[in-house]
Structure formats: C-alpha cells, structure tokens
Amino acid sequence: MEIQNLVVARYLDGRVIKGTTRDFSAARPSFHIEVGSSHEIVELRMRQLKAIFFVKTFEGDPARDDTRGFIEGPQEKPQGRKIAVRFRDGEFMCGYTMSWSPDREGFFIFPANSASNNDRVYVIATATVEIKAGPQAEALAQRVLASSVVHDAGGTVGPSHPGVSGPTLGPRPSTLGPRPRRDAA
Secondary structure, eight states: OOOOEEEEEEETTSOEEEEEESOOOTTSSEEEEEETTTTEEEEEEGGGEEEEEEESOSSOOTTOOOOOSOOSOOSEETTEEEEEEEETTSOEEEEEESSOOTTOSEEEEEESSTTSSEEEEEEEGGGEEEEEETHHHHHHHHHHHHHHHHHHHHTOEEOOOTTOOSOEESOOEESSSOOOOOOOO
8 A cells, every 4th residue: 555645845045845745765865756646756855854744734724823922731732742943044832753863864844733734744964953842842842933923012023924925924833834923004
C-alpha cells in the first residue's frame, strides 16, 4: 500500500509549493512533490526549505481563529513534550515534539490545537532563530505573545508571512502553520 501525504512546503525565500508526496523521509536530503492538478513532479531539497506542513486539506479553514500560544495542557502528551519555535522570518509555532534535539537537522511538531489544519510539521532547524522545549517553551510562548500584544496595540506593521496576502502585525504566535493577519487600519 502506497502512502500519500498532502503537503505545503515553504522555502526559505518565501516560495510555497503544494502537492502530494510519497517519498518524504527526514533522513534524506531531498524528496518529491506531485503538484496539484498539473501532476508535475518537483524535487525539493531540505536545505532550501523552512518547513514542510503535512495538512488535512489545501484549503484549510480561513474563518478559523487559531489559538495563540499553547492551549492549557500538560508539559507532555502522547505527541511528546511542549516545544516553541521562532523562525528567521518571524513566524512562531507552538506544539509538541518527540524528536527535537539541538544536534538534529530537523524535527516534527504536532499542533497544540487538535483542530488545526496541520497534522504535523517538519521544521528545518537552520530556518529557526530560537527553539525551546518543556517549561522554556511555555516561557518563550508567553514572551512572544506579550510582544505581539504590544505590536497589536501600537498598530505596528511587520513583514508578511509567505503565501499570505496583505500586511501583517508583528510576529504573532500560532499553533502551527501560516495564519492570516488583520490590517493595521
């Protein structure tokens, strides 16, 4: 039986590619995606990527309001221990992991919010600026969340997330994956 995963791959340079993969392996330097209805096969190299989002649907739910930071919950769950990640582009994620270690090139995060469109996300460690696990993850989430409240109140416009149109308000935590932002106006 062949396993097929719906994925959204985000490059370090902001490009996004959506499709299905049958050969993803964290142990290999590349994998392939069959792009949407064109059925074009594209090879992706891990060193060029920020993260690979394994999604339930490509459409997601634009009306869903992602939970910011962690949902109240234990430090550990069957999906692992709490983890918080700040990417170089300002995106912030919270979730659970069983595989993060400072010496690994990448690791999986499972969403803190089970209602997320993401089943799991493979994070490329070189695309991050800060990773904290366990109690430090909660502290990082609180610090970033407090920082985003200041940005929201001041109406400061920050960089847009790749694949999201329109201006965004500073780095804002999400449970996982891209999240649309409100206009500063």
